[in-house]
Amino acid sequence: MTLTEENYLKALFHLSLENEEVSVLDLSKSLNIKMPTVNSMVKKLSSKELISYEKYKPLTLTQGGKRAAGLIIRKHRLVEMFLVEHLGFGWDEVHEIAEQIEHIKSQRFFDRIDQLLDFPKVDPHGSPIPDINGEVAIQNYKKLEECHEGQQATFMSVGSSQDSFLKLIDKLNLKLGDKIKVLEIQDFDKTMRVLVNNNSEQTLSQLGATKILVKLNV
Amino acid sequence: MTLTEENYLKALFHLSLENEEVSVLDLSKSLNIKMPTVNSMVKKLSSKELISYEKYKPLTLTQGGKRAAGLIIRKHRLVEMFLVEHLGFGWDEVHEIAEQIEHIKSQRFFDRIDQLLDFPKVDPHGSPIPDINGEVAIQNYKKLEECHEGQQATFMSVGSSQDSFLKLIDKLNLKLGDKIKVLEIQDFDKTMRVLVNNNSEQTLSQLGATKILVKLNV
DNA sequence: AATTTTTGTTAGACTATTCTAACATTATAG
């Protein structure tokens, strides 16, 4: 499989998680590639039985396509983790590099990284690292936005890897695993005042709170 | 610059070190790409002022081409070193992976690896790592083959990265930095009996001794 | 139900990299 094909599969995989149905237009937008190009690549991947394609119908990955995509995402996330843990990169700097290294052809290379990291289950953004069969564990975290005043939760994952969002989280001194207690929610604009790890008070916009994924503490 | 262009420059660089003059045929053989293809790529790189090209004349790198090639080789060798030192690869396993990773677009990535390795000067095969300007230090080591009976030398570099050769060196338990004393050279076939680090005796064929590069001990 | 908008497809073209076949030049060997 070529780097290009791999990127199409990965994009379709991600879109399929976010949306009920995925169109050629969706894929086109997500890859920043014009529709006719996507159309022909989809046909090609369909002929390789990685994508199920019927004219004018939504796109889906075949079993094989899902597995292939999962394995690429596995490599991507292992690399991101490695870049943060061993090369000292910030979590806002690793995506672009991982986007390239995920295409390296060497099973062994990724196995070693996995081993060096002691077989991590999540990447630096809290996203699950698919297993050796490309299988992705389903996380069902809650958006912090959905929490009520007084509730306590643990910060498990980010809902966006946008640079500006990650940098904001850094600035608020929030880290995965932190305990977040909702102190107050403004009626007017849903702005949240929260207590982090029982010691630092922070304010979050509603949009920000949407992208902070948490597990409620019992 | 594309991966393909980078590989052409690198190949020409290496050939230029080994031979007085480099022909289109040499480059073609070394890249395993047919001559007409090489011919057109050479023209393209010439138009980018990376290669000096005149019809029917030997090929040379321009100043810029040399620098570009040096920088790619720098990345290649840093990666090889990293793979050996931090991911536990054998020196016979790293070339293929480095061949891919050398094309990753991220200055910072290679800077971090350089730092993590504490700015190494040589790769796992004893070859010099070009500096940040692509400048390669010239090593002038002697072939062990040229040493006389009784001489002592230090194993500095290998003259071949062929898998079978590297594996042989491993089997003989020879490592870069080892002290080698020439005990005896057979008149008949130039086979060498040597003493390694004053404790293990080994036998080397003439061909083998040609590929072991050493610095004479005074 | 007819019209408009959105989405999808086809056709044709372009660049990058590669190839084979044919021809040209240079080098080598009588």
Add this chain to the structure above:
DNA sequence: CTATAATGTTAGAATAGTCTAACAAAAATT
């Protein structure tokens, strides 16, 4: 110094991946 061999070049075609322009189908609006 010619004939042959080796090397180099040109021409033309193929594949992968991309694009624009034009047309077609499906969905959304009157």
